[in-house]
Amino acid sequence: MAYILLIIGFGLLIKGADLFVDGSSNIAKLLRVPSILIGLTIVAFGTSSPEATVSIIAALEGSADVALGNVVGSNIFNITLVAGVAAFLYPLRVENETIRKEIPFTLLASAALLILMSDIALQGSGSNLLTRNDGFIFLLFLSIFMYYVIEIGLKSRKDTADEPVTEEISWGKNILITILGLAAIIFGGDLVVANGTEIAYSLGMSETLVGLTIIAIGTSLPELVTSVSAALKKESEIALGNIVGSNIFNILFVLGASASISPLAANDKMFIDVILMIVLTIILLVFSRTSFKVGKREGLVLVAAYIIYLVYIILRN
Template sequence: MAYIFLLIGFVLLIKGADLFVDGSSNIATLLRISPVLIGLTIVAFGTSSPEATVSIIAALKGNAGVSLGNVIGSSIFNITLVVGIAAFIYPLKVESETTKKEIPFTLLASVVLLVLSSDMILQGFDNNALTRSDGLIFLLFLSIFIYYVFEVAMKNRQKADDRKIPDSVKWGKSILFAVLGLAGIILGGEMVVRNGTKIAYSLGMSETLVGLTIIAIGTSLPELVTSIAAALKKQSEIALGNIVGSNIFNILFVLGSASVISPLVVDGKVFIDLLVLIFLTVLLLIFSRTNYKIGKIEGMLLVFGYLIYIVYIILRN
């Protein structure tokens, strides 16, 4: 039954995130918020909301391995498999601002996570942990990112004011979608954590491994679906922007909120995964700087990289 409830939880997470993104985007449209602001915040936050729900619930239950594994695993999944598949479908055009500010900011967030997790090496403590003060630092960095996004939005304000609001976009329907989506995300997240942890123990898997694999892949499905849909519609900027924004929210908002609620003990194995994440973010930056697009060959390399990583962490367990 645990497998069935896990599957139902994933369905609720995915559908909930879909409704939440639609509802929130429509509300932003009605408020005449810039499309740039919608893409970098609401859509990114909406597709990251399953990770946030799962990690916060796991933190409340004392399952730190699930929280950390989910965030790091989801971020690696996003950079490799999601970007890779989207680029293979249709080469991803990269905006210059993305290579100058947004991807470097993602890299900065990953490095900050590595530094704040290294208590034994840097401070001589008995164990590694993300404390409440570390969580506040993450949220401070997030506020800096939000400020940057608002600066970008202000520059594009004229474009937002000129947009015509479709007749199908209504306040009542938009609010209903957002509320139903949020409910689906919360309920689905609870089911995924509870049943994913049960399955992990029954198979002799560690909390960190199940977070890095089963839960990470499940909670990253909204990013995968959104980016593939964008690539099929040849809206490549949305595909890459969604991933970059989601990874920033994953580290800064999700881990920041989770560790403020309940300090997270860091498993030593996670440091290898963190170094993999940093390496992949640098690789994404290099690929993005090559003619400002990520092509089919780079996409295939990223997908292949994820397959190697999955084999490694399964054998490591």
């Protein structure tokens, strides 16, 4: 039964992503804002909802490793496999603002995570802990990022105020399509994580390994199918905005909310994963600076990086 539900989950994810990209792309046109901003906000927040659900429930149940591992594992998956596959299918065009501000903001959020969880090294504490205060700091960072995105959106809307909408697009229909797509993504992601985890345990995988692989990959499937779907529709700005925005939301919102609910203990192994996440974000930034796009070759390098990382964590655990 678990295998059947897993296949249904994948089906919902794929169809949901298709509807979600279409609806959100049309909403961007109606709002007269660049697609990248929709990717950074509505799409990124929507596709990050499975991570939020899993990590917040894990925090409430006292499973800090699952809450933290889910976010870090998901972000590495997004930067490498999601960006890599999307770029291989259709080169991702990178806006100057994305290179100068959005990807560096992801880097800043990742560095903040590393600093805030380094209590033993920086303060001589008995354990490394993301406290409630740290959670509130993340949420404060998120509010600054949202202010920046809204300000850019309003400026863009003002600049294009006189431009007519070229096609007949209805608000009601596209809001409905977007909500239905998001619901299918969340429900499909939940089915994939629950049944994938059940299958993994039945095959004898450890809890730590399940957290870093099945749960992290499962909760990132919405980002993967959404970005791939956007790339195939040549909506490369939504594809890249989704990846960058999801990583920002995962650290600032998901970990911020989780740590505010219940302090999260960070084990020693997690430091290597966070450092790898920072290095991979820098690599994505470097790739983005080459001709303002992430092309097929860079995509293959990113996919290879994820395969190497996956082999490493399987051997490590």
